[in-house]
Structure formats: structure tokens, C-alpha cells
Amino acid sequence: MIQVPFSPSRAALLLDFDGTLVDIAPTPDSVRVPEGLIADLLRLRDMLDGALAIITGRPIIQIDHFLPGVPYAVAGEHGVVVRHAPDQRIRERDLPRVPKDWADAVEKIAAEHPGVGIEHKKAGMVLHYRRAPEAEADFRALISVWPVDQHGFHLQDAQMAIELRPLGIDKGKALEELMAEAPFAGRLPVFAGDDVTDRDGVRAARRMGGAGWLIPDDFPDAATFRRWLHDLSEGRGWAA
């Protein structure tokens, strides 16, 4: 069993959402919050004197929907938006917007492939083809001619999706930003996730002297990770 190499009094927990706290589902709306997860997270938040955050690719409003009142802080859209405390305004960066002709062109492809989902974010968008895999080739042909970096973006392969993300924003920077403020400051970050974007979070946590783990490298799957989280919430798996 993986052990957190320090005690809860020194730790801050920063967790990814999709593929980590919830299993991957056919659409972003259809994920199911497993029974007992909210209680485990609330116990952990108490144990860590509040130092529990979610760092996700999703907009913050979706985390509020699935985990209402649970994390103390949330970094959404990979760090484009950050809410440092439950009652605080969301801090938004001034970032480029997706050109309208790009957004229109992906909607046109979506209209031709039932099941495709287009998720528009503050700075970027996700082209979901999980329910229409044949649309992937059309999306790739379209985006291959976009001068994305000139517009301040880059393209990232996600899970059965392609994401247009702003340059210079990642989960590692989001983690550092959260760790700079109470109740996280002065603690050691523990980060876990499952996707390529989570590697930045893992690296940042380790760089700061904390711990970072990935599914499936360190935990075989999300269910195993959540069982470990449950044990942590009951005081098992921490170094003294």
C-alpha cells in the first residue's frame, strides 16, 4: 500500500476529478459520484484543516455541481480559473478567446456526427468524440491547419477528446498557485491524477517536496485509488 510520507498535519491534498475521483463515463454530464466519496473527502478536509483542493480540466461550476461544498479550493480548466476559498470570487486570467470561425467549424462537424460533444471553456474548447469515434479524423484534418500557437493556444490529446488549451497554463502552475495561500501554504502537496495533463501536477508536487501519483502507474485504477483515499480518511496510510 502506498504511504503518504508525512502526517496529515503537514499535508495538503490536491486531486484530479475525471478518471480519479469519478470513473470515466460516456459524456461529461453522465459521470457518477461514487457512494461514500463525499463523506471521505469531507473527513479528509477536516483532517487536513481545510487543505483539500480539486485541480481539474472542467469549469469550476461543474465541480460545485458534483461535489457541492466539498473542496476548500478549486482550480478549473487546468488553472485558467481558480477559487482559493469557498466564499471567494473566482480569479480569472485574461487569456485569448477561441476565434469564432474555429468554433463555428467544429460545430459544423458536430452537426454531421451525432454523439459528438463540443465543450466551450473560458479559454479553449474540447472536442469530444467518445460516442462518435469516426469524427476524430474530421476534427484532426480541421485543426491541422489552425495556427494555434499564434493565437495563444496549443492542442492536447485527451481521453477520446482533443482539447484546445491556452499556452502557459497547466496543473503544475495551478498547484503552485494554490499552495501559496492558506490553508495550503506551509504544507506539503500530495497530488494524484490519471491523465497526461496530471503529469504537470505530479511533477510540481514532487518538486515542492511533496508526493505525486498517477493512475495507472501507481494505482491500477480509479476504484483502487478511491479505496486508498477512504483508508486515508480513516487515518490509515499516513507516516507518523
Ligand SMILES: O=P(O)(O)OC[C@H]1O[C@H](O[C@H]2O[C@H](CO)[C@@H](O)[C@H](O)[C@H]2O)[C@H](O)[C@@H](O)[C@@H]1O
Ligand atoms: O482534469 P480532469 O478532472 O480529469 O478533467 C479532464 C476532462 O474531463 C472531462 O472529459 C473526460 O471525462 C468525460 C467524463 O468521464 C469523458 O466523457 C470524456 O471522454 C473525457 O475526455 C471533461 O469533459 C473535460 O472538460 C476535462 O478537461
